[in-house]
Amino acid sequence: MTLRSTRDQDGSGTVLALTVIILLVTVGLVATSATGAVVAQRRVQTAADLAALAGARAAQQGRDPCPAAAAIARRNGATTATCSSDGSDVLVTTTVTARLLPGTRTLQARARAGPAAVG
Numbered sequence: 001m002t003l004r005s006t007r008d009q010d011g012s013g014t015v016l017a018l019t020v021i022i023l024l025v026t027v028g029l030v031a032t033s034a035t036g037a038v039v040a041q042r043r044v045q046t047a048a049d050l051a052a053l054a055g056a057r058a059a060q061q062g063r064d065p066c067p068a069a070a071a072i073a074r075r076n077g078a079t080t081a082t083c084s085s086d087g088s089d090v091l092v093t094t095t096v097t098a099r100l101l102p103g104t105r106t107l108q109a110r111a112r113a114g115p116a117a118v119g
Contacts, residue, residue, distance in 0.1 A: 033101040040098035045109040047078035048094040052113035055083065055090035060115070065090045081108065089114030 051073040055065030066083035069092045073080045078094040085091070093110045 029101060036098060037100055037105075037107075040096055040100075040107050041109070043076065044078050044094055044096040044107045045111070047073045047076035047096070048092055048109040048111035049113075050076060051078075051080060051083075051094060052090050052092040052111035055085065055092060056088060056113040056115070059085055059088045059090055087114070 051069040054072040055069035058068035059065040065085045066080070069083050069090060070080040073092070073094045078096045080092060081095045082093040083090070089112060091110065091112045093108060095106050095108050097104055097106050
């Protein structure tokens with residue numbers, strides 16, 4: 001029976017440490033990307049909600065709702081993809097382009113606002 005020299009294992013700790021570091025960096029990047037996606041989706045939905053409310057208010061005041069909706073969407077970092085009104089009800093679709101790993105993605109949200117039905 002032969003005994004192995006400790007020199008056969010020189011550097012094995014370095015390989016293990018590098019493997020653990022690479023794994024931790026990968027997990028961190030995935031977590032960061034997922035968090036970015038959630039934040040971007042919340043931002044586009046918030047922009048759609050606020051734009052629809054602004055449009056409904058403008059419609060109740062007798063103004064065109066879509067310019068008001070587009071202005072609020074823009075202030076919230078989104079663009080207005082569609083805007084339509086049916087009386088005092090306003091339907092708005094907003095989009096945001098988010099930088100996610102491994103590239104960019106366009107996120108979309110819809111919102112409707114108008115007076116509540118009484119009765």
